[in-house]
Amino acid sequence: xxxxxxxxxxxxxxxxxxxxxxxxxxxxxxxxxxxxxxxxxxxxxxxxxxxxxxxxxxxxxxxxxxxxxxxxxxxxxxxxxxxxxxxxxxxxxxxxxxxxxxxxxxxxxxxxxxxxxxxxxxxxxxxxxxxxxxxxxxxxxxxxxxxxxxxxxxxxxxxxxxxxxxxxxxxxxxxxxxxxxxxxxxxxxxxxxxxxxxxxxxxxxxxxxxxxxxxxxxxxxxxxxxxxxxxxxxxxxxxxxxxxxxxxxxxxxxxxxxxxxxxxxxxxxxxxxxxxxxxxxxxxxxxxxxxxxxxxxxxxxxxxxxxxxxxxxxxxxxxxxxxxxxxxxxxxxxxxxxxxxxxxxxxxxxxxxxxxx
Amino acid sequence: xxxxxxxxxxxxxxxxxxxxxxxxxxxxxxxxxxxxxxxxxxxxxxxxxxxxxxxxxxxxxxxxxxxxxxxxxxxxxxxxxxxxxxxxxxxxxxxxxxxxxxxxxxxxxxxxxxxxxxxxxxxxxxxxxxxxxxxxxxxxxxxxxxxxxxxxxxxxxxxxxxxxxxxxxxxxxxxxxxxxxxxxxxxxxxxxxxxxxxxxxxxxxxxxxxxxxxxxxxxxxxxxxxxxxxxxxxxxxxxxxxxxxxxxxxxxxxxxxxxxxxxxxxxxxxxxxxxxxxxxxxxxxxxxxxxxxxxxxxxxxxxxxxxxxxxxxxxxxxxxxxxxxxxxxxxxxxxxxxxxxxxxxxxxxxxxxxxxxxxxxxxxxxxxxxxxxxxxxxxxxxxxxxxxxxxxxxxxxxxxxxxxxxxxxxxxxxxxxxxxxxxxxxxxxxxxxxxxxxxxxxxxxxxxxxxxxxxxxxxxxxxxxxxxxxxxxxxxxxxxxxxxxxx
Numbered sequence: 001x002x003x004x005x006x007x008x009x010x011x012x013x014x015x016x017x018x019x020x021x022x023x024x025x026x027x028x029x030x031x032x033x034x035x036x037x038x039x040x041x042x043x044x045x046x047x048x049x050x051x052x053x054x055x056x057x058x059x060x061x062x063x064x065x066x067x068x069x070x071x072x073x074x075x076x077x078x079x080x081x082x083x084x085x086x087x088x089x090x091x092x093x094x095x096x097x098x099x100x101x102x103x104x105x106x107x108x109x110x111x112x113x114x115x116x117x118x119x120x121x122x123x124x125x126x127x128x129x130x131x132x133x134x135x136x137x138x139x140x141x142x143x144x145x146x147x148x149x150x151x152x153x154x155x156x157x158x159x160x161x162x163x164x165x166x167x168x169x170x171x172x173x174x175x176x177x178x179x180x181x182x183x184x185x186x187x188x189x190x191x192x193x194x195x196x197x198x199x200x201x202x203x204x205x206x207x208x209x210x211x212x213x214x215x216x217x218x219x220x221x222x223x224x225x226x227x228x229x230x231x232x233x234x235x236x237x238x239x240x241x242x243x244x245x246x247x248x249x250x251x252x253x254x255x256x257x258x259x260x261x262x263x264x265x266x267x268x269x270x271x272x273x274x275x276x277x278x279x280x281x282x283x284x285x286x287x288x289x290x291x292x293x294x295x296x297x298x299x300x301x302x303x304x305x306x307x308x309x310x311x312x313x314x315x316x317x318x319x320x321x322x323x324x325x326x327x328x329x330x331x332x333x334x335x336x337x338x339x340x341x342x343x344x345x346x347x348x349x350x351x352x353x354x355x356x357x
Numbered sequence: 358x359x360x361x362x363x364x365x366x367x368x369x370x371x372x373x374x375x376x377x378x379x380x381x382x383x384x385x386x387x388x389x390x391x392x393x394x395x396x397x398x399x400x401x402x403x404x405x406x407x408x409x410x411x412x413x414x415x416x417x418x419x420x421x422x423x424x425x426x427x428x429x430x431x432x433x434x435x436x437x438x439x440x441x442x443x444x445x446x447x448x449x450x451x452x453x454x455x456x457x458x459x460x461x462x463x464x465x466x467x468x469x470x471x472x473x474x475x476x477x478x479x480x481x482x483x484x485x486x487x488x489x490x491x492x493x494x495x496x497x498x499x500x501x502x503x504x505x506x507x508x509x510x511x512x513x514x515x516x517x518x519x520x521x522x523x524x525x526x527x528x529x530x531x532x533x534x535x536x537x538x539x540x541x542x543x544x545x546x547x548x549x550x551x552x553x554x555x556x557x558x559x560x561x562x563x564x565x566x567x568x569x570x571x572x573x574x575x576x577x578x579x580x581x582x583x584x585x586x587x588x589x590x591x592x593x594x595x596x597x598x599x600x601x602x603x604x605x606x607x608x609x610x611x612x613x614x615x616x617x618x619x620x621x622x623x624x625x626x627x628x629x630x631x632x633x634x635x636x637x638x639x640x641x642x643x644x645x646x647x648x649x650x651x652x653x654x655x656x657x658x659x660x661x662x663x664x665x666x667x668x669x670x671x672x673x674x675x676x677x678x679x680x681x682x683x684x685x686x687x688x689x690x691x692x693x694x695x696x697x698x699x700x701x702x703x704x705x706x707x708x709x710x711x712x713x714x715x716x717x718x719x720x721x722x723x724x725x726x727x728x729x730x731x732x733x734x735x736x737x738x739x740x741x742x743x744x745x746x747x748x749x750x751x752x753x754x755x756x757x758x759x760x761x762x763x764x765x766x767x768x769x770x771x772x773x774x775x776x777x778x779x780x781x782x783x784x785x786x787x788x789x790x791x792x793x794x795x796x797x798x799x800x801x802x803x804x805x806x807x808x809x810x811x812x813x814x815x816x817x818x819x820x821x822x823x824x825x826x827x828x829x830x831x832x833x834x835x836x837x838x839x840x841x842x843x844x
Contacts, residue, residue, distance in 0.1 A: 036546075037389050038675075038685030046689050050396060062392070065758045067545030068528030068535050075542050076760070102534075137807065141533070178530040178802030182613050182674035189672070190487050192807060205673065205696050305691070347534035 028058035029282075030087045031274075034073025034095065036066040040181075040199075041092045044272055047306050051299035056289040069098050071106075078106040082277040088114065088286065089275040093121075094143040096266035100329075101338055101348035108275070109326070112283040113318035115290040116273035119310050120219045120232055122203040123147055126194040127214050131155070132247065138195045139184040140177040145341060146264040147197045148175060150219065150240055153260055157248045160256040162336045166343050175344055188213070199271075200234050200308030217243040222269045224313065227324040229261070234308050259337040262328055269321055272307070287315040326356050365403050366712055369410025370719050374727075376411065377418020380746055381555045382753040383431025384415040384662070388682040389756055401690035402704060406712040408683050413465060413716040416659040417724050420457035424651070425450050425734050426746060427566065428559035435558060435788065436625040436654035442562075443646030450732040451581045455588020456648050457655040458724045463592070464603035465659030465717055471607070472663050473710045479611060479667045486612050489813055492804040493822035494612075495797050498619055500826040501626040502789050504833030513783035520787035523548060524794020530802055543762040548770075550618060551757065553791055555750040556770020561778040563746055566739040576732050585728060591648045598628050598649050602656025609657075610664030613676050618792045620661045621654040622785075628653025630832065663713075670694050670709075 031049055035041050042064060049060040065073030070092065077089040089111070098104050125131045136151050138144070152168045153160060169175070176193065185206055188196040195216070198206060207213040220229035220239035231239045237246075244252045274290075276283055293299045294312045313321055334355060341348035376387030388411060398404040419430020423437035424445050430437070437457060444453040472479075486494075503517060522537075527547030529536040538544035576584075592599060602624035609620040628650060632643050643650045665676030673695015675681040684694050692699055699705055734742065754767040777784050813819040 036681070037392060038681035043685045043688050046392070046395075046685070050689075063759055065760070067542055068538075069533060069545070072542035072545040174806055176803055176806035178799035178806075182668075183803070186483070186613060186668070186672060186674055187488065187803075190484050192487055205693060209697060306688075345532060347529075347532040 028086060029056070029060045030081075030084070031060055031062045031090050032073055032077050032081060032087060033062055033064050033090050034066065034070040034092075035064060037064050039064075039066075040202075041070075041090060041272065044306055045090045047303060048272075048293075051293050051296075051302060052289055054299070055292040055296070056285065069102060070094050071098050071102060071104050075105040077275075078110075082111070085277065085280045085282050087276070091270060091273050091275065093119075093267035093271040096268075096270045097143060097145060097263055100263060100266050100334070100351075100354060101341055101346070103349055108270070108322060110278060111275035112278050112280050113315065113322065114274040114276060114283065114286045115294075115312055115314040116270055116318055116321075117307060117310055118222055118224070118269055118313055118321075119199065119271035119307060120221055120234075120268050121147060121197050122200055122218050122235065123150065123195060123197045123216045124203060124207055124213045125196075125216045126188075126191060126212055128191075128212070129194045131195060131216060134194070135172050135174065136195050137174045137176065137193045138197075139179040139187070139193060140175045140345070141179070143267060144197065145344070145346065146219065146260065146267050148173070148344070149256070149260040149263065149340070150217070151195060153252060153256055154217070154240075154244060154247065156256065158250050158252065159254040162255055162259065162340055165256045165340060169344060177345070200310075201306055204308075219264055219268055221310065222265055222321075224317070224321050224324070227265075227328060229264075234310075255333070255336055256340075258330075258333045259340060262333055263337055265325055265328060269325060273318070290314045326354075329355050331355055362403065362406055362708075365407050366410050366715055367719070369407040369712075370414050370716050370723070373411035373414030373716075374418040374720060374723065377415035377430055378421055379749045379753060380422045380426065380428040380559055381431065381551050381750060382415075382756075383419060383434070384412050384679040385431075385682060386551070386753055386756050387411050387415055388679055388686065391682075391686055395686055395689050398690055401687065401692045402708045404686060404690050405692070405705060405708045408686060409709060409712040410716040412662055412679060412683070413469075413659070413713060414720045416465065416662055417458055417461055417720050419658070420454060420461060420655060421727070421731050424453045424457060425731050426742075427562040428746060428750070429554050431658075434621060434654075434658050435554060436621045437651055438558075438562075439625070439644055439785070440647050440650030443641065444648065444651070445732075447646060448576065449584060449646075449648075451576060451584035451728050452588045452591065453648065453651050454728045454731065455585040455725070456591045457588075457651050458721070458728075459589050459592035460599040460602070460652045460655040461659045462717065462721055462724075464599060464606065464656045465663060466714075467600075468603060468607045468610075468660040468663040469713050469717065472666055473706070473713065476667065476670065476706075480671055482611060483613075483668050483671065486818075488800070488803045488807060489816070489819045490822070491612065492800045493813065493819040493826070495793070495800050497822040497826040497829065498623050499793050499797065500829040500833070501630070502619065502622045502793075503786070504626065504629075504829070509781050509783065512781055513786040516777060516782040516784065517786040517790040519782070520790025520792075521794045522790075523553075523787075524791040525798070527795070530795075530799050543758075543766070547795060548766065548791075549757050550792070552754045552763070552766045552770045553788065555754050556767055556772075557774035557777065557784050557787060559750055559774075560747075560771040561774040561784070563739075563743055563750075564775060565778070567743050575736070578729070581729050581732060585725060588648075592652060595649050595652045598631065598653040599656040601627055601631070602653050603660040604656075606657030606659070606661035607664045610661035610676050611667050613665075613668045613674050619789075619796075620657040622789055622792070624657035625650065625654040630829075666709075670699070 031045055033042050033045050045062055049062060053060050065076050067073060074091055074095055081087045132155055138148060152165050156164055156168050187193045215238055217240045218232040218235040218238050221232050223230045229241055241252055291314055335350060338348045338350045376382050419434040420437055422428050422430035423434060424441035427438050427442040429435035441453045526537045526544050528545060535545055605624045606620040629643050632649055641647050665680050668674045668676040669680040669684060675684055687694060751767060755763040757763050774784060777787060
């Protein structure tokens, strides 16, 4: 038996070294994703990183730091990881909503922006219902709040006030908590939920040919110059303001619309965005690689399959978009938003420091 | 081309089997590691072959951990150690392994064929099983598994509640805000299954075995061979335990959201119930090294893995945690499960079915052959392989984020596990409470958000599950005589 002792000890040593070695990246860059492996943003990052590597000329490793509302991973980047110039944060729309109404450490305005996709979200409903008059059954979640508000807005019509919005939420709405994305999709297929939301690519994947579902509206595309919501090129005449006008005959307006627009923009403009520490010496190389990738039709074709065809905003252009977003945070609108989300059950907080001085 | 596919298949078989042998790692951890080299798979169908081989063979490999090392091989294979390791200690490791492998294999074959040959037929079942059915099924499952009790039943109950509370750490699904995280962001997504398995179940066993002298049980080749045959005979003799386990695992895998980790405990609880007073009079009771305990739960794990492909392929909705990783990997190479293009892709299904069956066929002789070498470990003083196992536990736990917090969490779970074992609070009860906690809370939120209690009685299945739960509770309270020694 003694002759086995040495091999066992050697194995122990080898495995211990393996453990010690497992954390550092065997790559040049590390992209931090605030979700579990296999999640939407993880897969998106894997696809983008694969294309970006070609133009960056360096290897990219992806690490996942999941957590509640996908906040812990971004906080970890902000507090610990950003000091490494080879670390890049990948955020998504839910992080934008959390920036407004959750207790977070991260702050978009303290980083170098690398690139982002100006995406949108599609809402569909069961053909068997009239979403304007029937009670809406919709899955809850932090990233779902802009969609829930859009539903109420469309039901309520022009000039909707926050109090009227609350009334509609109370009487014509069921916001079902505790559902994962998969459960939401199955429940919608079963008819337990009668409204759902997806990215363009996911909607096409799950419901495009489904006989029971129809597109209600797209959340539209944010215009970087005007700060307004433009028509979605992927869904003609179906952007939210167009659908609103078709139903009510006038453009949407009122305090509820303003609160909705604020949270919607913070989610959708930064659906997928990449950040590094401010004045990171690698920022120019990363931005240049993104520009090269965005100009490469082969790379973009692979990315569009996953995302739908939406624009990239790269480098300093992102700063302009961030400024527009910040200037949309008016105190009353923001207070209305926080108050309404609290009313719907979310533990939302009003943060003085996100309001531009 | 065919040679390349065969090469990839064999690579997947060996890798999957190896991953199964790593304590608590399981298919999910093994598949996550594939992300590191997924870029090398230019042909998407090659990745289908590789991932399928990993899924199939890791389920066979994880039996070894429970039986010869007394640590769970994966989240869904923890119950095996309760009866498997005592058998191993009294010199019946080869019999236990043979019974476990045979049962797991045959259920994998049955449920694999049922899944892949009749795939579209299951659409109706998955769609029929809604929120009310899920909620009442979980009540039934919980009622069954809580009666897997130790003889220290009061402390077992306290441990169950403690596990339930620990499972509540993370995000409050009602307010979407952190709950009981004490300001530690790392806990925001809750405590993960792997450190709990590794720290609470595996580490205390390692620690107590460290000072244990190796039993000088000499198993020569003839004895190993006879035990191997005996294990196969046991699988046949107790086929209904194995098939029941397979049915439970198969059903749980079919319905997304129930959670695969409960499958083997549920199957084990049913074996305990079925054995009752009629457990072999001349053998050890269930929970004390009875081969039925091994067979009952081993039926569940491969069946559950096979059927979890159903919602994943048909709807693009993962039927189990490892399927999330499979979906992500296949999406990376352009195969989006659940889309009409994949459903109409005959080549995809050919590769899936052939690699599933080929992996099963290849792994069986390998696993039987490996028994001969695996049982030798029972003759090796535990302290010699304490460090390699500990290292592999740490490796598995640090696959979550790879950051220092993973190490802290493993250390905390180890401390909790040692305290529970020392104070004789059932760690199985703790684990069951932990597994069911978040699942039941979310299921209740979904149910209460959409329905009234009276809605449970508007279709036949929810009241059936409730009636079964009541029956299980009555049996557990008044007729259950089986008490497991494992704390």
